[in-house]
Amino acid sequence: MEAYYKAVIPPFLIGYLFMLVAAICVVAAILKGFLDVPKWFVLLNPFVFLLVGVGLRKIKPKWFYDLPGIILPSLGMGMFGLIAIVNML
Numbered sequence: 001m002e003a004y005y006k007a008v009i010p011p012f013l014i015g016y017l018f019m020l021v022a023a024i025c026v027v028a029a030i031l032k033g034f035l036d037v038p039k040w041f042v043l044l045n046p047f048v049f050l051l052v053g054v055g056l057r058k059i060k061p062k063w064f065y066d067l068p069g070i071i072l073p074s075l076g077m078g079m080f081g082l083i084a085i086v087n088m089l
Contacts, residue, residue: 019046026080035087046076
């Protein structure tokens with residue numbers, strides 16, 4: 001089981017790296033004014049959602065077991081779509 005776990009780590013780390021780069025680009029675009037959205041939209045990124053998930057996991061680990069690593073970063077990536085829609089309006 002430990003070998004399987006070690007085999008899965010590199011793709012997840014690469015995914016998190018891409019997620020972080022995308023979040024930085026979107027935050028920079030919002031702060032520079034390239035995206036016409038409210039400034040508080042900088043909080044709608046996977047990294048912030050990851051931190052919220054980690055906090056919830058610390059509070060109630062049995063309830064929020066999958067939030068930090070899987071569910072909330074994916075929701076944060078989905079927020080990029082919301083930012084794009086609001087930008088187009």
